[in-house]
Amino acid sequence: MGRKAAAYRKISNTNKRSADERDVRIGQRLRTRRMELKISQQELGSALGVSFQQIQKYEKGVNRIGAARLVQLAEALDTNTGYFIGELEKGRGHESEFGEFLATREGVAIVEAMITIDEERVRRLIIDIARTLGALCKAA
Numbered sequence: 001m002g003r004k005a006a007a008y009r010k011i012s013n014t015n016k017r018s019a020d021e022r023d024v025r026i027g028q029r030l031r032t033r034r035m036e037l038k039i040s041q042q043e044l045g046s047a048l049g050v051s052f053q054q055i056q057k058y059e060k061g062v063n064r065i066g067a068a069r070l071v072q073l074a075e076a077l078d079t080n081t082g083y084f085i086g087e088l089e090k091g092r093g094h095e096s097e098f099g100e101f102l103a104t105r106e107g108v109a110i111v112e113a114m115i116t117i118d119e120e121r122v123r124r125l126i127i128d129i130a131r132t133l134g135a136l137c138k139a140a
Contacts, residue, residue: 024061026070026084028099031059033077035108047076059103 034044034055041052041059048055048069057063058073065073065084074081101107117123 019061019064021061023064025099026065027059027061028103029084030055030065030073030077031103032099032108033079033083034059035103035105037077039077044073044076048072 034041041055045052045055054063058065070081070084074083102111114123114126117126
């Protein structure tokens with residue numbers, strides 16, 4: 001059996017409808033963008049004609065987002081589809097932990113607070129304080 005047939009068999013043996021790690025990362029980006037814009041799951045669901053539970057499933061990566069729905073989400077969240085699907089190849093970056101944090105209220109709050117600080121020196125001090133506190137928490 002040739003490589004082409006083996007590759008096809010590998011692809012066809014996977015459940016095409018099951019969500020995978022890429023779906024989780026797309027969901028994290030969806031949640032991050034929604035929270036950036038301060039839109040509730042209910043509001044986004046209403047704009048798309050789906051329930052807030054469906055938005056939750058998209059954000060958790062439980063349900064896959066089809067191409068047409070991804071375009072609707074991008075339009076509703078004033079972005080483009082590339083925002084959601086950029087660099088999803090396996091092994092790219094450290095986005096998993098970073099993306100998970102940015103998709104939390106605390107992550108959004110930290111970023112928003114840091115953006116309001118104009119002085120680079122002050123931002124660096126805050127970063128140093130956060131790193132010191134993190135190290136203390138790990139040591140405890």
